[in-house]
Amino acid sequence: MRLLSIDTSTRGCSVAVHENGVLLAGYDLYTDKSSSAMLTTLMKNAVEHAGFALHDLDAVVVAKGPGSYTGLRVGASTAKGLCYALDKPLIAINTLEAMAHQVIPFFSGETLFCPMIDARRMEVYAAVFSSDGSVVQETKAIIMDEHSFGDLLKDRRVVFFGDGAAKCKALLADDSNAIFLNEEIRPSARTVGSLAFKSFTENNFEDLATFEPYYLKDFMSPPSRKAALTV
Structure with a gap:
């Protein structure tokens, strides 16, 4: 194959x-x-x-x-x-599941894994996976604050990585259960x-006619400069 x-x-x-x-x-x-x-x-x-x-x-x-x-x-x-x-x-x-599998082999079984992709401002695309690759929290867009992932961090170590993790680190770095990798995971x-x-x-194939990427959010194009000048 x-x-x-x-x-x-x-x-x-x-x-x-x-x-x-x-x-x-x-x-x-x-x-x-x-x-x-x-x-x-x-x-x-x-x-x-x-x-x-x-x-x-x-x-x-x-x-x-x-x-x-x-x-x-x-x-x-x-x-x-x-x-x-x-x-x-x-x-x-x-994409996030594949990122998680880059990191999972390097940690013990009770650790959780949270790959993050920057979605601009304080928003990230994120999901949480267990050490066997199963989904703990589904993929979603999250606006980060100091309470984000608090329920998971109470009694589990969570590894945060990806280009969106820097936003999370600034808010959660003081939590001993929050782990941030020095190496950037792409x-x-x-x-x-x-x-x-x-x-x-498992013959798990997509329908070519209907397949679309998993955007999570609608595309928002910036207003054109020409339109702004005519207002």
């Missing part, structure tokens, strides 16, 4: 190729505008590095969000286009592809 995975949930892009759950190739690029400019190049390089061609794939996997509206649109449209062109199924994986196609192995074996 050969899977090509794509993650463009935040700034930058990540591509990986797995065969039977084993990582064969992976590229992660975190620069401005890299999602649209470099994604197809990274996909081509990853597949060739793994030793086969696009038509050899069994499925395409995409990180469905939450995250950047533009980034998610780029990833979803690219993945759907590949699936239509190659006649392959599409698998979608929650969304990666490597763990997206790892999680997709189970989805493939």
Whole structure:
């Protein structure tokens, strides 16, 4: 089983190729505008590095969000286009769940894990997972304050990470059960592809015609400068 995975949930892009759950190739690029400019190049390089061609794939996997509206649109449209062109199924994986699986192996069993993606101002996209990967709190948009996650922190250690965790740290750093990682954890196609192995074996595929990224919030475009000048 050969899977090509794509993650463009935040700034930058990540591509990986797995065969039977084993990582064969992976590229992660975190620069401005890299999602649209470099994604197809990274996909081509990853597949060739793994030793086969696009038509050899069994499925395409995409990180469905939450995250950047533009980034998610780029990833979803690219993945759907590949699936239509190659006649392959599409698998979608929650971005926060994949982030959690980057960290879970490094902590003991009673710890909880809270990946966070910056949603601007004091808002984050977040979810909470246990050490076995099960969902403790569903993915949602949260406006952070000093009471956030208080119920979980009463008697459990919670690891906060991702580019939204800095907002949380400023509010919760004094709580001994709140753990903040020094290393920045970014969304990666490597763990997206790892999680997709189970989805493939269970035939858990998306409907190509109706699939949309998991935005959580409606896109809000800023008012144009021209409109502001005419008011």
